[in-house]
Amino acid sequence: MKPMFHHHYLRLTYVLVVFVLLLTTIKGYAQEERIVKQKAFEHVFGDAVKFDPVMLEKVKADTPGKRHYVDKDGDGKPEEVWFIDIEPRHNENRRPILVKVIDESGYLEMGKEPKKCGSLWVADWHADGMVDVVINYRDLDGDGDLDIMEWFTYGKKNWRVNIDGLRALVSTDDGDDNLLDYDIDYVYYQIPCQNHSHFGGNESFVAYYLNSERNKWIPYFENPFLFYDADNNGITEEVIRVEGHEDIVRSIRWSFNVKQVAGKQRDFDVSISACPKGWTEKQDRDSDFKMFLPEDQTETFNIRGIPTGPVLKRATAREFLDTVTWERVIMTWNENNLNIAFDDPDDNIERWEGIINAASTDSGFYMPRIGAPDCGPLNKRYELLLTPQGPNEYYFNPADSRVHLKYSDRTWIHVDYDYDKVVDMSYAWLDTNHDGIMDRIEIDFDNDGQPDDSWDIAVSRIKPIRWTFQDLTDVLTPVLDNEPANKYFLIKMLTSALETTKKGSGENPILNLVEKSMRDKNISEDIARRLIDSDKTMMYYLSLIQDSQIAKLKKSAYKNKSFWKKFNAARSQGNTQYMTKLVKKHFKLDMPKEDYLTWINRLRKEDKKRVAWNNQWLPPNWGWESEKAAFRFYLGHFDLFGKRQWLDTLIMPTIAEIKNYHFDHNGWGMDILHVGKTAGCGGVTLYVNDVAYPVRNETEKGNPAFTYRLVNETSDKVTLEFIAKGVGPENAPYTVIMRPSAYAGQVHSSIELVVEGGSPGDKVELGIGMVRLPEETFYSNEVSGTMGSWGFQDTEIGWIGMGITFPPKEFIRFDNFKEEHQVVINCKSGIPITYHIQGDWLRGRQFPCFPSEQDWFDTLDAFAKKINDTL
Numbered sequence: 043m044k045p046m047f048h049h050h051y052l053r054l055t056y057v058l059v060v061f062v063l064l065l066t067t068i069k070g071y072a073q074e075e076r077i078v079k080q081k082a083f084e085h086v087f088g089d090a091v092k093f094d095p096v097m098l099e100k101v102k103a104d105t106p107g108k109r110h111y112v113d114k115d116g117d118g119k120p121e122e123v124w125f126i127d128i129e130p131r132h133n134e135n136r137r138p139i140l141v142k143v144i145d146e147s148g149y150l151e152m153g154k155e156p157k158k159c160g161s162l163w164v165a166d167w168h169a170d171g172m173v174d175v176v177i178n179y180r181d182l183d184g185d186g187d188l189d190i191m192e193w194f195t196y197g198k199k200n201w202r203v204n205i206d207g208l209r210a211l212v213s214t215d216d217g218d219d220n221l222l223d224y225d226i227d228y229v230y231y232q233i234p235c236q237n238h239s240h241f242g243g244n245e246s247f248v249a250y251y252l253n254s255e256r257n258k259w260i261p262y263f264e265n266p267f268l269f270y271d272a273d274n275n276g277i278t279e280e281v282i283r284v285e286g287h288e289d290i291v292r293s294i295r296w297s298f299n300v301k302q303v304a305g306k307q308r309d310f311d312v313s314i315s316a317c318p319k320g321w322t323e324k325q326d327r328d329s330d331f332k333m334f335l336p337e338d339q340t341e342t343f344n345i346r347g348i349p350t351g352p353v354l355k356r357a358t359a360r361e362f363l364d365t366v367t368w369e370r371v372i373m374t375w376n377e378n379n380l381n382i383a384f385d386d387p388d389d390n391i392e393r394w395e396g397i398i399n400a401a402s403t404d405s406g407f408y409m410p411r412i413g414a415p416d417c418g419p420l421n422k423r424y425e426l427l428l429t430p431q432g433p434n435e436y437y438f439n440p441a442d443s444r445v446h447l448k449y450s451d452r453t454w455i456h457v458d459y460d461y462d463k464v465v466d467m468s469y470a471w472l473d474t475n476h477d478g479i480m481d482r483i484e485i486d487f488d489n490d491g492q493p494d495d496s497w498d499i500a501v502s503r504i505k506p507i508r509w510t511f512q513d514l515t516d517v518l519t520p521v522l523d524n525e526p527a528n529k530y531f532l533i534k535m536l537t538s539a540l541e542t543t544k545k546g547s548g549e550n551p552i553l554n555l556v557e558k559s560m561r562d563k564n565i566s567e568d569i570a571r572r573l574i575d576s577d578k579t580m581m582y583y584l585s586l587i588q589d590s591q592i593a594k595l596k597k598s599a600y601k602n603k604s605f606w607k608k609f610n611a612a613r614s615q616g617n618t619q620y621m622t623k624l625v626k627k628h629f630k631l632d633m634p635k636e637d638y639l640t641w642i643n644r645l646r647k648e649d650k651k652r653v654a655w656n657n658q659w660l661p662p663n664w665g666w667e668s669e670k671a672a673f674r675f676y677l678g679h680f681d682l683f684g685k686r687q688w689l690d691t692l693i694m695p696t697i698a699e700i701k702n703y704h705f706d707h708n709g710w711g712m713d714i715l716h717v718g719k720t721a722g723c724g725g726v727t728l729y730v731n732d733v734a735y736p737v738r739n740e741t742e743k744g745n746p747a748f749t750y751r752l753v754n755e756t757s758d759k760v761t762l763e764f765i766a767k768g769v770g771p772e773n774a775p776y777t778v779i780m781r782p783s784a785y786a787g788q789v790h791s792s793i794e795l796v797v798e799g800g801s802p803g804d805k806v807e808l809g810i811g812m813v814r815l816p817e818e819t820f821y822s823n824e825v826s827g828t829m830g831s832w833g834f835q836d837t838e839i840g841w842i843g844m845g846i847t848f849p850p851k852e853f854i855r856f857d858n859f860k861e862e863h864q865v866v867i868n869c870k871s872g873i874p875i876t877y878h879i880q881g882d883w884l885r886g887r888q889f890p891c892f893p894s895e896q897d898w899f900d901t902l903d904a905f906a907k908k909i910n911d912t913l
Contacts, residue, residue, distance in 0.1 A: 076172050077172075078206075079172070079173075079174075079196045080172045080173060082196055082207055082208050082252075082254075083173045083176065083194070083196070083208065085208075085254065086194070086208060086252070086346050086348065087162075087164075087173075087176060087346065090144055090162060090164065091164055091173040091176060093140070093142065093166060093171045093172075093173075095171060097110070097112070097124060098140065098169065098171055101124045101125065101126060101140060101169075102126070102138065102140070102169050106126040106128045106138065107125060107126060107127075107128040107837040107838070108125060108126075108837075109123050109124075109125050109153075109155075109837075110123065110124040110125060111123050111150075111152055111153070112124065113152070118152065119148075119150070119151065119152065120145070120150050120151070120152050121144065121145055121150070122142060122143065122144050122145065122150075123142075123143045123145075123150060123156050124140070124141065124142050124143075125140075125141055125837075126138045126139065126140055126141075126169065127139045127140075127141050127165075128837060128838070129840070129885075130706050130707060131226050131885075132226060132227050133226065133227055136167040136168070136227040137168075138168065138169045139165055139166065139167055139168075139169070139227065139228070140165070140166040140169035141163060141164065141165055141166075141228075142163075142164040142166075143156040143161050143162070143163050143164075144161060144162040144163075144164065145160070145161050146160055146161055146162055147159070147160025147161065147181055147184070148160070149161070149181075149186065153817075154817050154834075155817060155834045155841070157179075157186075157892070158179040158188055158891060158892035159179050159180070159181040159186060159187050159188040159189070159892065159894075160179065160180065160181040160186075161178075161179055162176065162177075162178050162179075163176070163177045163178075163179065163228070164176050165177070165227075165228035167227065174195075174196075174228070175193075175194065175195055175227075175228040175229055176194040177191065177192070177193050177194070177225070177228060178190075178191070178192040178193075178194070178346070179191055179892070180192065186894065187218075187220045187892075187894040187896070187897075188215060188220050188222060188891075188892045188894075189214070189215050189218070190212065190213065190214050190215065191212070191213045191215075191222045191223055191891070192210055192211075192212050192345060192346075193210065193211040193212070193213070193223065193225075193229075193230070194208055194209070194210050195208070195209050195229060196208055196209070197209045197251070202262060202263050203251045203262060205251070205253070207251060207252050207253075207254060208251070208252040209249070209250065209251050209252075210249075210250045210251075210252070210259060210345055211223075211230070211247060211248075211249050211250075212247060212248050212250065212343070212345065213245065213246070213247040214245060214246045214247065215243075215244075215245060216244040216245055216246055216356065217243045217244025217245065217271060217274065219240075219243045219244075219276070219893075219897070220892060220893045220894050220897055221240035221242075221243065221889045221891065221892075221893060222239070222240055222245070222891050222892070223235070223239040223240070223241075223247075223891060224238035224239045224889070224890065224891055225891075233388070233389055236391070236394060237391050237688070237888070238888055238889060238890065238891075239394075239889070239891070240889040240891070241269065241278075241394040241395075242269055242271070242276075242277070242278040242307050242308070242394065243269060243271045243274075243276060243278060244269060244270060244271050244274075245268075245269045246266050246267065246268050246269070246356055247264070247266065247267050248261055248264070248265045248266045248267070248350075248353050249261065249262055249263045249264050249265060250262065250265075250345065250350060250351075252348070257348060257349075258348065258349055258350065258351060259345050259348055259349070259350040259351065260287070260288055260350075260351050261286075261287070261288060261350060261351050261352070261353045262286075262287045262288075263285060263287075264283060264284070264285060265284060265285075265286060265287075265353045265354070266284060266353045266354055266356065266359075267281070267282075267283050267284075267395075268281065268282040268283075268284075268354075268356055268359055269281050270282075270360075270511075272511070275302070276307065277299065277302045277304075277306070277307050277309075278299060278307065278308075279298060279299050279300075279302060279511045280296075280297070280298055280299070280360075280511050281296075281297050281310070281394075281395065281396045282294065282295070282296050282297075282359055282360070282363065283295045283296075283395060283396065283412075283413060284353075284354050284359075285412070285413075286331075286335075288351045288352065289334050289335040289340065289351070289352050290331050290333070290334060290335075291318045291331065291333040291334070291335065292317075292318065292321075292327070292329075292331050293315070293316065293317055293318070293321075293410075293412045294314075294315070294316050294318075294363060294412075295313055295314070295315045295316075295395070295396055295397075295398065295399075295412045295413055296313060296314045296315075296316075296363065296396070296509070297310045297311075297312065297313035297314075297395075297396025297397050298310065298311060298312050298313075298396075298511055298514055299311060299511075300312065300511070300514045300515050300518050301515055301518055301519050301522050301578075303576075306392075308381075308391075308392040308393065308394050309379070309381075309392060310376065310381055310392075310393065310396045310397050311375065311376050311379070311397070311578065312373065312374065312375045312376065312397060312445070312514070313373070313374050313396050313397035313398070313399065314371060314372075314373055314434065314447075314509065315371070315372050315374065315398075315399045315409075315412035315413075316366075316368040316369075316370065316371045316372075316412075317329075317368060317369045317370045317371075317409075317410070317412075318331055318332070318333035318366070318368060318369055319331070319332040319333050319367070319368070319369050320332035320333065320369070321369045321370065323408050326410055327410075333366070335352060335353075335354055336362075337352070339354060339355055339358060339359075339362045340352035340353060340354060340355055341353060341355045341356075360510075364433065364434075364508075364509060365433055366433060367430055367431070367432050367433055368430050368434070369429075369430075370409060370426075370427070370428060370429070370430075371426075371427040371430055371434060371447065372399050372402065372409045372424060372425065372426045372427070373423075373424070373425040373426075373446075373447040373450070374397045374398075374399040374417065374422055374423070374424055375397075375422060375423035375424075375425075375444075375445075376397050376417065376422060376578075377421055377422055377423050377455060377582045378421040378422075378573070378579050378582050378583075379572075379573075379576045379578035379579040379582070380417075380421070380569065380572065380573065380579070381393045381397055381417050382417070383415035383416075383417075384400065384415065384416055384417055384418025384419075384420075385415070385418070386415060389415065390566075390568070390569065393415075393417070395413055397417055397422075398411065398412065398413045398414065398415065398416045398417055399411060399412060399416060399417070399422075399424065400416040400417065400418050400419045400422070401416070402424065402426060407426055407428070407451070407452050409426055419456055420456050420457070420458040420463065420465065421455070421456075421457060421458055421459075421582070422455065423444075423453070423454070423455045423469075424452075424453065424454055424455075425446060425447040425450040425452075425453040425471075426450060426451055426452045426453070427447055427449055427450055427451060428451045430449070431449075434447065434448075434509065435447075435448035435449070435478075435506065436448060436506070436507050436508070436509055437479065437504045437505060437506050437507060438504065438505045438507050438517040438518075439479075439480075439499065439500075439501065439503070439504045439505075439616075440503050440504075440505075440615075440616055441499040441500040441501070441503065441614065441615055441616040442471075442483065442499050442616055443521045443525055443616060445507065445514060445517065445518065446471070446479075446480060448478045448479070449473075449478040450471070450473070450480065452470075453470065453471035453480060454468060454469060454470050454471070455468065455469040456468050457469070457586060459551075459552045459555065459583070459586060460551075460555060460562055460564055460565075461562070461564040461565050461569075462564045465489050466489065467485060467486060467487045467488075467489060467586075467590075468485070468486045468489060469483060469484070469485055470483070470484045470485075470486075470493070471483055472484065479501050479504060480499070481498060481499055481500075481501050482496060482497070482498050482499065483496060483497060483499055484496040485589055485593065487590065487593060494593060495589070495592070495593040495596065497610060497613050497614060498614050499614060499616070500614045500615050500616070505517065521581070522577055522578060522581060525581060525618065526577060526580050526581050526584055526638065526642075527637070527638035527639070528618035528619050528622070529581070529584035529585060529587075529588050529618055530584060530638040530641065530642075531619075531622045531633065531634070531638070532588055532618050532621055532622040532625070533553065533584060533587050533588055533591060534633075534634045535622050535625040535626050535629070535631055536548075536588070536591035536592060536595060536625060537550070537553070537591060538629065538631050539595060539600070539625050539628075539629040539631065540591065540594055540595055540598065542629055543595075543598040543599050543600050544598065544599070547594060547598065548591075550587055550590060550591060552583060552586050552587050552590065553587045555583075556574075556580075556583050556584075556587070556645070557645070559574045559645045559646070560573040560574045571648075574645055574646055575646055580642065588618075592613070602628060605624060605628045608624055609621055609624050609625075612624065649757065650757070651692070651757045652668060652669045652690075652692075652757060652758055652786035652787065653666070653667065653668050653669075653692075653755070653756075653757070653758060653759060653760040653784050653785070653786055654666070654667055654692045654693075654694040654695050654760065655667070655694055655752065655755065655760050655762060655784075656694040656695065656697055656698075657750065658698065659697045659698035660698075662676050662677060662742070662748065662750070663675070663676045664676070664750055664762055664764070665683075665694050665697060666694070666760050666762055666782060666783075666784045666791065667683070667692060667693065667694050667760075667784050668784045668785055668786055668787060668788050668789070669685075669690040669691060669692055669786065669787070670685060670687060670690070670787060670788060670789045671683070671685060671784070671788070671789040671790070671791070671880065671881065672685060672693055672694065672784075673782065673784070673791050673879070675762075675764055675780075675782065677738060677739045677740065677742060677748060678721075678725050678726075678736065678737050678738030678739060678746070678748070678766065679717045679720070679721065679722045679725050679738060680717075680721065680722040680723050680724035680725045680879060681713065681715055681717050681722050681723070682713075682714050682715045682722070682723055682842075682844070682879075682881035682883075683703070683711060683712065683713055683714065683881075684711045684712060684713075684714035684839075684842070684881065684882075684883025684885065684886040685710055685711040685883070685886050686709075686710055686711050686885075686886050687789075687886055687887060687888055688888045689709075689710055691710040691711075693710055704838075705838060706838065706839075706885065711883065711885075711886055712838075712839070714839050714842050714881060714883045715813065715835070715839075715842065715844070715881065716813075716835050716836070717813060718813065718861065719738075719740060719861070720811060720813040720814075720861045720862040721736075721738070721810070721811025721812065721813065721862055721864075722811075722812075722813055723812050723813065723844045723845075723846065723879050723881060724791075724793060724810060724811070724812070724846060724877070724879035725737065725738060725810075725811050726778065726780070726795065726808055726809060726810055726811065727808075727809035727811060727864065728769050728770055728776060728778060728797065728806070728807075728808060728809075728869075729805075729806065729807040729808070729809060729866065730770045730771060730776070730800065730804050730805070730806055731804055731805050732805065733771075734809070735769050735770045735776075737766045737769055737778050739766075744768075745767070745768025745769070745775070746766040746767060746768045746769045746778070747766070747767050747768055748764060748765065748766055748767075749764075749765045749767070750762065750763065750764050750765070751763050753781060757786070758785065758786040759783060759784070759785050759786065760783065760784050761781055761782070761783040762781065762782055762783075763779065763780070763781050764779075764780045764781075764782070765777060765778070765779050765780075766778045766779075766780075770800060771800075771801075774799070774800050774801040774804070775799060775800070776797055776798065776799045776800045776806075776871075777797070777798045777799050778795065778796075778797055779795065779796045779797075779798065780793055780794070780795050781793065781794040781795075789880050789881075789882075790845075790847075790878045790879065790880035790905065791878065791879050791880070792876055792877075792878050793876065793877055793878065793879065794874050794875075794876045795808070795869075795874065795875050795876070795877070796872065796873070796874045796875075797869055797870075797871055797872075798871060798872060799871070800871060806869050806870070806871065807854060807866050807867065807868065807869055808866065808867050808868075808869035808875070809857065809864040809865070809866045810829075810846055810848060810864060810865050810866075810867070810877055811862045811863065811864045812829060812830075812831065812844050812846055812862060812863045812864070813844075813861065813862050814831075814858075814859075814860070814861055814862055814863060815831060815833035815834060815835055815842075816833070816834065816835060817833050817834040817835075818831045818832065818833025818834070819831065819832050819833060819895040820858075820863060821895070821899040821902070822856045822863075822865070823899075823903060823906075824850060824853045824856070825850060826850065826902075826903045826906040826907060826910075827847055827848045827849060827850035827853065827906045827909075827910065828845065828846070828847055828848075828899070828902040828903055828905075828906045829845070829846045829848070829856065829863060829865045830843060830844060830845040830846065830898065830899055830902045831843065831844050831863070832882075832894075832895035832898045832899070839883075840883070840884055840885050841883075841884040842881060842882060842883050842884065843881060843882030843883075843884075843895075843898040844879075844880075844881055844882075845878075845879070845880045845881070845882070845898075845901075845902040845905070846865060846877060846878070846879055847877060847878040847879075847880075847902065847905060847906045847909055848865055848867055848877045849867065849875065849876070849877070849910075850906075850910065852867040852868040852869075852875065853865070853867055854866045854867055854868060878905070878909065880902075880905070882898055882901070
């Protein structure tokens with residue numbers, strides 16, 4: 043037994059030795075790679091990316107989040123600030139994340155927060171003394187806000203780049219709205235960073251890699267990605283993506299957001315995706331591409347003193363691309379207005395990249411996908427041009443209310459109306475005389491490959507259009523404004539007509555789905571809401587219903603030749619109103635009692651509760667909220683909760699169960715204001731004969747004495763009432779009545795205030811207060827009626843804004859005290875006065891990188907103008 047035991051012991055020892063050696067080797071390789079990575083960063087940034095070991099240990103040993111300032115030259119102004127980043131967005135497997143911020147513009151002050159402009163942010167995962175990411179937030183014009191974001195990482199070679207080394211993503215805020223890209227761990231993860239990176243307005247970004255031998259940044263992959271917002275309304279109407287390598291173009295995608303909807307920044311409708319000359323179906327991405335950017339159509343830059351290769355010039359990109367003859371082109375039209383990733387149920391945001399086509403794989407009609415993730419093959423209109431003979435041409439045909447790509451070789455829609463990913467019916471457009479204009483439509487209702495209905499579409503009124511936002515909007519706006527209602531009435535007539543031919547034949551599963559507000563087993567509540575709320579989606583669905591009801595009527599027993607001759611002629615012209623008139627007349631029908639707007643508004647009506655209140659979780663606290671913002675009141679203090687705006691959350695019903703809301707670990711947000719013994723944001727002081735009487739009571743004893751009640755609550759508005767008695771002089775006290783309200787969809791709370799009592803001869807003024815932040819920029823505007831601030835209280839909360847809007851005609855003065863700001867306004871006994879309060883929490887914004895204080899003040903002024911215009 044002993045020799046056998048000895049043999050097993052030796053074998054086990056050998057395995058352990060090998061395992062230890064393997065681990066040692068792996069660690070050695072990892073450390074070697076870390077050193078190579080560090081050297082690569084040092085090549086560009088020098089000493090800036092080196093971590094002083096003494097300072098490193100000092101910061102690690104201190105309280106996480108605490109700022110440590112470095113004044114190297116002893117002039118009292120720091121050049122650096124170090125800290126362990128405690129923001130909750132970062133991943134645990136990267137913590138602790140040490141950050142060194144290097145001031146490059148002279149903005150950093152001792153004890154104050156570093157801003158994301160004019161500074162270099164160096165991030166070190168695990169605080170091990172080696173750099174992992176560098177982000178350079180640049181202020182080009184010295185106005186104190188963000189202009190360019192340069193994002194540096196280290197990458198290994200792959201199919202896009204054949205060398206290891208530094209990568210740079212450079213985002214430019216061309217429109218100066220101070221919103222750029224979002225990070226987690228100081229890097230970009232597609233999900234969820236894409237939903238919080240602005241990718242809109244007027245912006246550009248380019249991807250580069252560093253070729254050290256050439257000492258040059260080489261543009262590759264997306265070079266550039268261009269976003270345009272010509273009217274500066276905050277909604278991107280146009281986006282162009284060029285993919286290539288230096289001056290070689292491998293593909294382009296060019297998308298539009300037509301007839302924009304207020305508040306919907308990402309709502310793209312159509313794209314052109316194209317392969318350039320040199321592309322072949324066989325080689326696809328590995329083709330020998332022949333399209334080179336002309337020198338006069340490119341621009342170059344410098345990144346940290348190193349030149350870049352050429353990228354397409356933003357200023358002339360559209361004009362240039364419009365002249366190109368492509369090797370293959372596909373138009374993708376988002377018929378159902380749902381532009382989300384087709385095969386990823388966890389990624390259902392509206393795509394920011396524009397419309398990404400699904401690959402067309404049918405023999406003889408191949409077209410690769412340009413970008414990812416694509417919008418899928420269903421409910422999109424595809425128009426494929428196999429061998430263009432010149433630059434793209436487009437036209438609008440009123441007969442089918444659509445914009446088309448001229449000379450398309452194949453045009454189709456595969457309909458999946460109930461989202462079970464099975465084709466329910468298919469449309470095909472045909473060019474029967476090969477003149478480049480489609481003149482016939484066929485529909486296969488049972489998807490057996492054979493058309494079940496078809497009709498000619500008139501071409502006499504076609505209008506050539508340019509591939510511009512303005513041309514697309516000009517021809518499609520009247521369609522979207524009028525045609526849904528026209529189709530609704532036609533459908534009503536057709537359905538009634540079918541019922542006269544055979545009871546029950548008017549039933550239509552697509553109409554039934556719409557009548558259920560798009561709710562179905564395959565459709566989530568969120569998607570159903572998006573679909574039913576969209577006029578563009580309704581245009582598509584009403585077209586499907588209209589065409590299927592016409593096909594059924596054609597197959598019915600109704601064979602009146604005179605009717606069908608007139609009806610088919612009207613259909614060929616796209617004259618929906620005349621078709622409706624014909625059906626009504628021949629079937630002797632009455633128009634429906636419910637018009638289109640009444641019908642669609644009924645379907646869109648949301649019973650969901652969007653406001654709430656609570657007074658039980660921590661007396662004497664009373665809270666009230668919309669799904670966008672929450673407030674609380676206690677003993678005269680007004681407080682603010684910050685919410686993540688995109689979540690639409692009500693917290694008051696369950697606030698007693700919430701884990702400590704003074705910290706940002708609840709998902710929805712947190713309490714964002716340290717009120718102390720001040721007014722908070724909106725508390726008041728009554729001035730009687732120039733003597734100040736704060737309407738607050740820190741002890742709950744004596745006066746003022748508070749009582750509270752709910753005034754009214756609906757699903758869209760909640761109003762509370764707080765009454766303070768015994769305010770002011772003891773011999774002639776006042777009662778101050780405050781009625782705050784929250785409104786569905788709104789971030790503000792209105793406060794109606796009435797003062798009663800006192801002596802008739804008293805001089806009475808009202809001071810509305812706002813706590814001073816330790817670090818803040820204060821703003822006041824007596825003309826617009828606004829008072830606000832943007833600043834910082836502590837690292838747990840981050841940057842916040844506060845705002846008070848008051849009636850400008852009642853303005854008297856602004857006062858500044860040690861702990862709070864006040865606006866003082868006229869106040870008359872018994873006469874109500876209304877002011878508004880609101881807060882802004884940077885972390886709660888969908889796009890938090892990096893709005894300036896002026897952006898917040900502009901928001902307050904715009905809100906004040908809206909309120910004053912309403913009054």
